[in-house]
Amino acid sequence: MNTTTTSNEFLSEMSLLMGLPQGGATALQDSSAFWGPGGLLCRLQMQHDGAVTAVRPQVLLPMLARELAGLRVEQMMAMQQAVMLEYGWMLGLSSEGMLQLSPLKWIEQPSDAVAALDLGHAVGMQALESLFVDEDEETDDGAELDAAKLSPNVGSFSDLADEFDMPWDEAGSARAKRPTLH
Structure with a gap:
């Protein structure tokens, strides 16, 4: 059988x-x-290994990475961590400079690939919702990511922060400040 x-x-x-x-x-x-579930642009990266075909679905978010600034960059990084830990997906950059979601693993079953596209759409819509702010809300330049919406096992944005960067410990006591490099 040929590939x-x-x-x-x-x-x-x-x-x-x-x-x-x-x-x-x-x-x-x-x-x-191609237009995937819910109207997000998608494509499939394919791999052929003998008689086995595998795909890695890619869901393109309608947002250029260069549009991110300030708090939105922090939110995107927290979102990337939540998506990777919970789903094994990567929030990265497409060749067109758009934000892109894709699983880290290759998918060998067509039904699993279709399910992955559905998951990518749901996570992508949540990512867009988290990165865009209602005009009625007053915030600096972005809404705080509610990682619990991405995953019930991951808490709020502050829960995702690296302990080294947190100015306090779990008991609420102040930690030594991180050294400034010049």
């Missing part, structure tokens, strides 16, 4: 599971962008 046949079968099954019309597998070709 093209295996890839086509994999993509055809994904297309069927996603409810795409007949011939929809061509829209899922390696590195071709």
